[in-house]
Amino acid sequence: MPPIDRLVRSALLALGACVVLALACYEVPEVRDYYSCKEDAECGDGGFVCDDGVCCREREDPVCIGRVLDAGTDGGTCLDGGTPQTFYEDLDEDGFGNLTKPLYRCSPPQSVPTATNDDDCNDNPNASGRLFFPGAPEQCDGFDNSCDGVTDEGLDGGLYYLDEDNDGFGDPARTGTFCQRPVGWVDNRNDCVPDSGTSYPGALEVCNGLDDDCNGTTDDTAQIGQACTAPGKLGVCAEGARACVGGKDVCNPVRTPAALDTCNAKDDDCDGTTDEKPDCGGPIRFAGDPSVIFGARHLGSALQGVMGECLKDSTLPNATPADVVTGDVWTGSGSTSHVFWAERDGGTWDLSRSLTTLKLFADVSSDAGTGTNRDGGLSRWSDHGQPIVLLCGPGGFLRLVPSPAILDSTGTEFVRQNIPLPPTSTSGWVVGLNSSSDVPGVLRQVKRIEVIIQPAASGGGFTFDFQPDFGLP
Structure with missing residues (x-):
């Protein structure tokens, strides 16, 4: 038989081996850091459980600080006898927990x-x-940031209009609803030409066929109506x-050619010449001018040179025998008044130009009886x-009287009178009574x-017998 001490040693060795094996089976896993487990299975056997990321024992060392004791039977208690509390995962760490992720613990979890x-x-x-989270400011993202069940509240949620041409005014035909105004959109619909950055309310209106300032009128530029020179036009x-x-x-052009060229330093008839005759200043010679008509009347009244109107169209009766005008020679007989006229056939003459003169040139004779004139001499x-x-026109008439009289003898009078219009104090002619007061107005027409x-x-x-120079030189 083996000696006793050998048996004892063998038994001790076997017992040691068993202890070693036992210790190997129930050894607590090494705690490398605070987060060494995620669930109980990772802690092995021996009563170890996973509590807040560490392996521990509910009532032994190492003690499970956060784990609830007997949670499945009486609602659970804490190691210190306190009441457990429900915590909620707050993965985004905004201070507000996830309702779907409750954690029943005796202390705030450290692992999450x-x-x-x-x-x-x-x-x-x-x-x-x-x-x-509750009370969070709303973002323009289409979500309920403040967790109150309403999306994007507090933002305008308004109607915007696309500003394609980037002029600050929107296209009324292209709309969008946004909680905040996006880039390229505006809150007005006032653009009338959405694809033109130069057409918008208040823009400068230019002549281009567009309503640049969006006022409903096209090409109403500030220059419209301003004076300009019409190309290719005269006078x-x-x-x-x-x-x-x-x-x-x-x-x-704003003017059309006038029928007459008046004496106003303007080319009224637009022919390239200013104040030309006969419109301004009258014809140089009445005789031979196709626009001048001659005529005469024997009036049935002795007017003694005093009259209040022109006489061609007066209501005085025509006496007999009638006066005759042949060419530019006027003949007649009788002691009542006689009138001769040289008239423009259509229109008038403007005799208001400075230095206009009526050239009254005629050879005048008579075989009528004689009488005593005012100076005591004999006269026919x-x-x-x-x-x-008389100067006659639509604006009145002027009665021009020689001073002294020219026809005051029995012989032939050679009348050679240059009568300034209007007469001057040294000309030997005066404006007689009954004349129109507006002398310049009469002379203009x-x-x-x-x-x-x-x-x-x-x-x-x-x-x-009027001489060829009878006219308005």
């Missing part, structure tokens, strides 16, 4: 962020969870006003200032020049 409320509506940090016809036609800036003419000259004479007696006749 938690909160003591379950008010979070988005606890996913990978899905902008930090932007979601007053070159006076124009700017207009916009078909998107082009043009100068439209009635005793008043003769001949009288003279239709007819009348010459009035009155023989001294009814017997015999007279001849008034």
Whole structure:
């Protein structure tokens, strides 16, 4: 038999081996850091459980601080006898917990962020969870950031209009509703030309066929109506006003040629010449001018050179025998007044130009009886200032009287009178009574020049032979 001590040693060795094996089976896993387990199975056998990331024993060393004792039977208690508390995962660490992830613990978990409320509506940090919690400011993202059941409240949620041409005004036909205004959109719909950055309310209107300032009117530029010179036009016809036609800036004439060229330093009839005769200043010679008509009347009244109107169209009766005008020679007989006229056939003459002169050139004779004139001599003419000259027009008439009288003898009178219009104090002619007060107005529109004479007696006749220079030089 083996010796006793050998048996004892063998038994001790076997017992040691068993202890070693036992210790190997129930050894507590090495705690490398605070987070060494995620579930109980990772802690092995021997009563170890996983509590808040560490392996521990519920009532032994190492003690499970957060684990609830007897949680399945009586609601559980804590190691210190306190009451457990429910915590909620707060993965986004915004201070608000996830209702779907409760943790029943005796102390706040260390392995996962938690909160003591379950008010979070988005606890996913990978899905902008930090932007979601009660009282969070709303973001323009289409979500309920403040967890109150309403999306994007507090933001305007308004209607916006696309500003494609970037002029600050929106296209009324292209709308969008956004909680905040996106880039390229505006809150007005006032653009009238959405694809033009130069057309918007208040823009400068230019002549281009567009309503640049969006006022409902196209091409109403500030230059419209301004004075300009019409191309290719003469005289007053070159006076124009700017207009916009078909998107082009043009100068439209505002004057048409006048029938007469008045004495106003303007080319009224637009022929390239200013103040030309016969319109301004009258014809140089009446005789031979196709626009001048001659005529005469034997009036049935002795007017003595005093009249209040022109006589060609007066209501005085025509006496017999009638006066005759042959060419530019006027003949007649009788002691009543006679009138001769040189008249413009259509229109008037403007005799208002400075230094205009009526050239009254005629050879005048009579075989009528004689009478005593005012100076005591004999004359074949009635005793008043003769001949009288009347300037007749639509604006009135002027009665021009020689001073002294020219026809005051028995012989042939060679009348060579240059009568300034209007007469001057040194010319030997005056503006007689009954004349129109607006002398310049009459001179601007003279239709007819009348010459009035009155023989001294009814017997015999007279001849008034106008010379070729009779006219308005």
